[in-house]
Amino acid sequence: MTRIARREASQEEAARQKEIIGRLGKRLEGQELTYHLSTFGCQMNFHDSEKLRGILEEIGYRESADETKADFVLYNTCAVRENAEQKVFGKIGFLKNVKRSRPHMLLALCGCMMQQEGVVQTLKRSHRHIDLVFGTHNLYRLAELLEARMDSDSPIYDIWDSHQEIVEDLPTRRTDRHKASVNIMYGCNNFCTYCIVPYVRGRERSRNPEEILEEIRHLAADGVVEVMLLGQNVNSYGRGLPGHTNFARLLEEIEKVEGIRRIRFMTSHPKDLSEDLIRVLGASSKICPQLHLPFQSGSSRILERMNRGYTKESYLELIRKMKAAVPELALTTDIIVGFPGETEEDFLHTLDVVDQVGYDLAYTFLYSKRTGTPAASMGEQVEEEVAKERFNRLLALCNRQAYDKSAAHVGKVFEVLVEAVNDRENGILSGRLANNHLVHFSGAPAEGFLDRAVGTFLQVKVTGAKSFYLTGEAI
Structure with missing residues (x-):
């Protein structure tokens, strides 16, 4: 397939998925459904989860912090280290009892773990309460797979060995606006x-x-x-x-x-x-x-x-x-x-x-x-x-x-991109230097300054250091 043909195929697939998202949204309209998404692994996985969130929220789901009360629970998994896999198995084991009392709950797994044949076989054999399983190559098909599960009495397993087209033009919900x-x-x-x-x-x-x-x-x-x-x-x-x-x-x-x-x-x-x-x-x-x-x-x-x-x-x-x-x-x-x-x-x-x-x-x-x-x-x-x-x-x-x-940063002034109001200490902002060092610093006392500062660049004097973060004050 040529480069142009591949791009056209990707655009057509994105349009098809958007149509499914719209159709599913109308189907579920007014039901006030919630979802819970847990992510394991690297930054690539966390970015994938931003796309998954975008699709679910476009359909009409709203995020829930409590996985035991959500209508749709999704774990985006990692296969790099064994302890990450064990955490996932622990969570799906725990939710087995939750699903008994909430039979309408849907439980889904996706990501790197699902690309391993041994894991998939274990899920089919020992975890039959799981509703939907898909891998890394077809994350963009979440809405289509969710619709298929709603129309079926059986779990959906959709694992691809590979995929050439890159489908990107779909809803995304970023965790940071800046x-x-x-x-x-x-x-x-x-x-x-x-x-x-x-x-x-x-x-x-x-x-x-x-x-x-x-x-x-x-x-x-x-x-x-x-x-x-x-x-x-x-x-x-x-x-x-x-x-x-x-x-x-x-x-x-x-x-x-x-x-x-x-x-x-x-x-x-x-x-x-x-x-x-x-x-x-x-x-x-x-x-x-x-x-x-x-x-x-x-x-x-x-x-x-x-x-x-x-x-x-x-x-x-x-x-x-x-x-x-x-x-x-x-x-x-x-x-x-x-x-x-x-x-x-x-x-x-x-x-x-x-x-x-x-x-x-x-x-x-x-x-x-x-x-x-x-x-x-x-x-x-x-x-x-x-x-x-x-x-x-x-x-x-x-x-x-x-x-x-x-x-070595103490006593120097740096430009900091403000990322958040610190949720542990009043009056403190958190941000990063260009070299990615994290700094927690006090802001100006003006009313509303803290919330307005997020997403802006401030000059900060570093006044203290720990092994993994700095402290300072805005100047």
């Missing part, structure tokens, strides 16, 4: 040996740049001042598209959109971070001086077993180039401890990378087996006690670094 996430691509081609994502999200598919830009222009017109560009590996954006489209060029075009003042993105893969991208980041006035660049392990030997496609030395060279191009760059990362075959020497290389780079924040994880990944069947699985001891050493170093990075 910030928005934008998918620029879907799927992943990297197949890191520990990761289930390529198997549940599918192969890499990039959106057309003109569609991305059109969406961002609409967001800017709606008052959005900060966009977060999302993809499993944004650095490989554009592969498969005609011409010379790549991530660096896309960023240059987004920077031209009037009204957008901050641009963020995640996640970047080190093996695809190009010289062209470094140049754009260094020259930009809107791209935030913050980069999330997972290194996972400091050992080149372990990185090879992980199929990461770079070495310790090449990663550190990338960091050197990034810091030279963006001197105020804030760096965050992901690190796995206890990967199969990891020795004490390998772990010391990880500590060395952390020590050399100096991260503003590190997300640290104990290796978790994921069925269906190559690493799950590798020999030399690290003993749990050994992995935990290493993890604690790493965490102590990362926490010290995080505090030192925060403390």
Whole structure:
């Protein structure tokens, strides 16, 4: 299918779904139905949930904080770590008894967990109270699937192995009026040996740049001042598209959109971070001086077993180039401890990378087996006690670094995008610096100032620091 034909097919499908949404809305009009949506996992999942909310609210559902009283309960699931899956199974087990007393309640599951055949079989065998199950490739069909379940006496299971068309032009309910996430691509081609994502999200598919830009222009017109560009590996954006489209060029075009003042993105893969991208980041006035660049392990030997496609030395060279191009760059990362075959020497290389780079924040994880990944069947699985001891050493170093990075802000004045009125302390606002550091600060005493400040930019003097946030005062 050609690029034009694919776009036309996507537009036709979006129009079809809107027709179903309208039809279902008329069918349920006046019933005052409620929904509860719980989201597990990454920012991609949370953005997917904004779309699910938009569809449900367009139909006429209103959100409920209490899943035991909602008419429609939906869990958007994650498959990256086992504990997220266990939480979902715990919730659906709990709701089994609730449904006995509220037989009209509908219970649905979607997202990454549902792309695993073993999970689906378990649901069919042991959780027959579930009404609707769908995966990652057909989230946009929520209204159609919900209508099908209402017309059926049996549960609906609709799991797709893959999908080429990208259907975006559907209702969305954002959680923030001044910030928005934008998918620029879907799927992943990297197949890191520990990761289930390529198997549940599918192969890499990039959106057309003109569609991305059109969406961002609409967001800017709606008052959005900060966009977060999302993809499993944004650095490989554009592969498969005609011409010379790549991530660096896309960023240059987004920077031209009037009204957008901050641009963020995640996640970047080190093996695809190009010289062209470094140049754009260094020259930009809107791209935030913050980069999330997972290194996972400091050992080149372990990185090879992980199929990461770079070495310790090449990663550190990338960091050197990034810091030279963006001197105020804030760096965050992901690190796995206890990967199969990891020795004490390998772990010391990880500590060395952390020590050399100096991260503003590190997300640290104990290796978790994921069925269906190559690493799950590798020999030399690290003993749990050994992995935990290493993890604690790493965490102590990362926490010290995080505090030192925060403390370096004290006494300085920064521009802050105000995100919320703090719900724990009166008279306090919360927002983020361009480098993504969170700051809680006192505002001016003028009447109504707090509510008016949300979504605006203020100058804030940082007066104190904790490991994971700053304190300050508006000036």
